[in-house]
Amino acid sequence: MPGEQRNAPRTRREVIEAAARALIAHGPGVSLDAVAKEAGVSKGGLLHHFRTKQALLAGLIDEWFDRYDTIVESLLEPEDTPGRWTRAHIRATFTPDDLWSHPSVVTALLGVPELQQRMDVAATRWRQQTDSDGLHPQRADLISRALDGVTLADLLWRDQETSEDREHTRDLLLKLTEQPGPLV
Amino acid sequence: MPGEQRNAPRTRREVIEAAARALIAHGPGVSLDAVAKEAGVSKGGLLHHFRTKQALLAGLIDEWFDRYDTIVESLLEPEDTPGRWTRAHIRATFTPDDLWSHPSVVTALLGVPELQQRMDVAATRWRQQTDSDGLHPQRADLISRALDGVTLADLLWRDQETSEDREHTRDLLLKLTEQPGPLV
DNA sequence: ACTAAGCTACCGTCCAGACGGTCGGCTAAG
């Protein structure tokens, strides 16, 4: 069984995903024991890969951003039209990810001190993408605010709205990227 | 000294405000000890008013919504013009409240199970206010999303943006309430 | 090619401290 052999990177990834699942199962504030059990590894083994609980959660954060960026890039339109980055972000935000955008996961990550700096890095990266996107600043601002709002709503009001509502909102935002000039 | 006498409602309020301060000082996951000390009351006294930690945080949640609603009502325009509720919400959202909208406080509240139901109640109340507001649904939807986004940004990217940016966003949203008809 | 040495991945136990909550008691208020 090749899967049984030692393999640090693989174990590391499995621990991170197990952490996400354990977070959902046990709520924010899971114990390292629970994560280790979910990952099928001993607590000692877990702490070998992540020396502290904070480090583990920071690993989760990095994985989170990586996934989002990968999704955005996969949704980029091939032609270089105005608003293509913004549209990719819109589609990515509306792509549900039950595992990684679960309230418990995000709540846990919000309490990690490292979040601030990584968030700043990610925010400037995203801003660069949308700043050179050819959209009127007013539109770009409004759309990015709305996308943040959709993210927040996913955390607090999930299943409060129908998937039809969601599609309407998404289509509206997409349409807003297809016109030039100011909004008002 | 009249302030030193026993007074249950006052102590209760003081405990709640102390909880907010302690949350900011010690991060989410403050101990009851720390809250009690901040409130100038013993731990037993604290637990006399809130039988569990959850109950204390639930009290914080209620206070939070009460304050927001009070602010919204104080910002309502006297004349019954279309969009007046929406504009009040916009102004309220852009009214900074360093104590109550601090990341640590919100993070702590996000972990409280009771939040969900109280959030649902508040959400339907706000929706009723803005549904009968005379705005085109598209506009109402977009604006409320953007407001959620501003709230989220306050939590994650505070001082990442200038107060000038904030004002521009606020003015844009306000202007969006002053026109009838669809956006696109 | 063989092997010994050293390193890395991983295990399982242990512990000190923190924390939520209980309880018996005291005292002001009514």
Add this chain to the structure above:
DNA sequence: CTTAGCCGACCGTCTGGACGGTAGCTTAGT
């Protein structure tokens, strides 16, 4: 006198992380 507000000591539990150990992998020396 009774009750509600409040005190502060106490307890059981849980958890992060340290630590000493073990076994697989890599590499160097022969």
